Amino acid sequence: MSATDDDAPALPATLHGKDFVGRVVSAKMQRTVTVEWDRSVYNRKYERYSQRRSRVHARNIVNAKEGDKVRIRESRSLAKSVSFVVVEVL
16 A cells, blocks of 8 residues: 555545535634535526525545635435545646
8 A cells, every 4th residue: 555545534434425516714623614505496487597506514534624615516314414425626
């Protein structure tokens, strides 16, 4: 094994589903961060797009700090409110 294999963090669960890119808005929990991203939702009545925000808790295995742009991926439920894992810091 090379030195890079030893430094890679072990994933807590099998990852599946979609990837999302967002920013860390809170890193005050022990192993979890709050990630937020913006998305556009189409309103058929007014034929316009409106901005919505999504916020999720994600398991922090790459030591992301508040303000970092990160990529997260869905996983199995790791806690009551945690179903995502931070894959990398962008």
